[in-house]
């Protein structure tokens with residue numbers, strides 16, 4: 343049994359709380375949020391206790407693990423505190439808003455030797471995982487190209503976007519991680535383009551809402567990520583791997599497989615899932631299950647802190663490319 347403390351009871355923290363309680367090998371002992379009503383609501387729904395502070399939860403020797411689902415700019419501070427308290431850590435992506443802070447965090451926790459898993463949940467999506475398997479087991483021959491489409495259903499509130507670190511660090515970081523996961527090797531060249539096409543107000547906070555990133559891997563494979571903060575037809579999440587002997591695509595999913603036929607249309611499907619909590623329900627459960635099982639079995643957790651750091655470096659490189667208009671070269 344793994345006893346958890348949950349830090350952050352917002353959009354994603356609420357979901358993690360339910361998942362921890364639903365799994366037989368885990369228990370949510372504490373929840374803490376700087377906004378007390380959020381913590382109280384999760385405590386009421388799950389039977390967990392509201393912790394008075396982060397320190398109080400970390401001081402309890404019965405707490406084995408923490409799940410960090412607070413705003414991004416607080417992750418590093420909480421990782422350091424939890425690691426120094428000897429707790430296993432599952433932290434939401436991204437680790438921070440810039441790589442320098444992530445590197446400083448690594449330095450501070452290097453002697454702690456606690457398991458740290460980063461919340462790149464899409465690695466656990468069964469369809470995306472099938473693409474990764476096909477790309478790496480030779481069933482589509484020699485992998486040559488990857489195309490990732492990543493479009494949110496609608497713009498998040500400007501208040502959230504202001505502190506999000508920008509579209510590459512907040513949103514496309516999932517796709518940088520997916521590209522590394524499918525490739526099984528590092529990306530060495532990158533050029534990013536971006537525009538404000540959905541809402542020009544995004545430029546007032548120094549960000550863009552529509553991006554295309556072209557990348558090249560160590561062995562010369564080509565990767566294209568296209569992203570938008572708005573897709574009028576729902577949450578658009580596709581991963582395609584193309585090789586010398588074929589292609590494999592993880593397509594969009596709908597709540598049912600029903601197709602409808604009328605006098606005006608044929609083969610009309612349900613709308614796409616609206617957003618991440620619905621589309622990736624299996625992935626969130628599987629990433630948590632994997633964390634719990636690996637921590638209990640004292641096996642390595644995945645994706646690791648280093649995976650989080652490397653995706654962060656790609657996000658920083660994309661931001662730099664966008665700002666300078668230049669191609670960025672990465673060395674690992």
Ligand SMILES: NC(=O)c1ccc[n+]([C@@H]2O[C@H](COP(=O)([O-])OP(=O)(O)OC[C@H]3O[C@@H](n4cnc5c(N)ncnc54)[C@H](O)[C@@H]3O)[C@@H](O)[C@H]2O)c1
Pocket residue numbers: 349350351352353354355374375376377380411412413414416434435436461462463512618
């Ligand atoms: N993996 C995914 O698919 C996914 C999806 C959404 C969000 N996220 C990540 O999860 C994190 C939270 O996002 P969200 O959408 O739930 O945000 P949110 O704003 O809904 O929730 C964040 C919560 O953290 C609380 N908080 C802030 N600082 C705190 C602190 N120091 N201690 C305790 N609580 C604190 C806030 O009061 C809030 O309730 C972000 O890092 C985000 O990037 C990941």
